[in-house]
Amino acid sequence: MQRSDEELYSLMKKGDREAFGELYERRGPALRRYALHMSGSPSAAEEVAHEVFVQLMRANTNFDDKRGSLEGWMYGVARNLVRVIRRKGPVEEPVDQAVHHDILGDLINAESLAALHTALRELPVLYRDAVVLCDLEEKSYEESARVMGCPVGTVRSRLHRARGLLAAKLKRQLAANEMAVR
């Protein structure tokens, strides 16, 4: 039977490094992807995911399982860290990294993927959060609501609004790219 995040956290606090490793394997990649989409920078994403776990292992971690899930806490920390990084200044362009890993190159070319990255970065944070959690991390509305700390209906409406904005931005971006090529 799979142990919950909170059980792993509790074991980890008692010094169980296996539990810490398991927690990282379970949540680390998703957190890194989340930070990548939210910040637009692979190095910032790496830094954020790392820092979330560093904060988790500190003795004075402010996580309280009565106030919410560990997953929600981790995403909350990641969101704050991304905000801090973005406040410091513009982050590096993620396009090269994304293009390098583009395994659907036949279907979607690198140009449109880069355009999507740009469009996503330009979305307001709350909308970007909704798209990243619901569409890129494929979380349910309930899970996203727990992570974002808002009602399910709010997540749904933010996502719908975000997708509308994203589609429009993407269309404009692609049209601009096309014009530049001509």
Add this chain to the structure above:
Amino acid sequence: MTCECASTELVECARGRTSPDDGLEAHLATCEDCRARWEAERELTAHLRAMRLASVPASLEWSKAVLLREFDANRKRERQVRWMWAMSTAAILVLSVVAVRDVWMKPASVRVLSGGTSVARAYAPREYPQEDFLPAEEAGEKGFIRVPFALPPAPGETFGIVRRQLDQAELVRMGVSVDPAWTGTMQADVLVGEDGLAQAVRLSNDEMGEN
């Protein structure tokens, strides 16, 4: 179906959460705006899926190893801090016991010197040169006899004089040679340091009791 209803539903359909029902299909067939939105949503879903697949982390094992190393270092640090706390607590406890014992013992020593009815008077503290304290055989009649094993006075330390009657045992403890057959008491000025301990004694010729 209104455009508003359709737009909510078509987003969910485009995301693959539900399938378009007859009502939505009929609306899409007649509404050009919603059809355009439907196409845009489907295209966006495909782009987002590609983006998701493109962002698979590459170096999970390396990051995990780094974090585990930090975890171990952190545990070591926490153990050291706990150990230091335990040692500090133990040290504080020991010091507290010593301090309490000293506070308790000090009045007792004062009692020995100032207790009873034999104290005649005490002089205000002042400095006495250490050279004035001599062994019993060199002190003479008016000199101060150095109490054996007394620590040398600290520079600038002041001494008070307590006059009292000393019996045979007390005189012996203070380094005074006493005739074993003598059982009386003798008046003496005891020089008491700031630590409350006798440093030297000066005998007067007034003696009481039997020889």
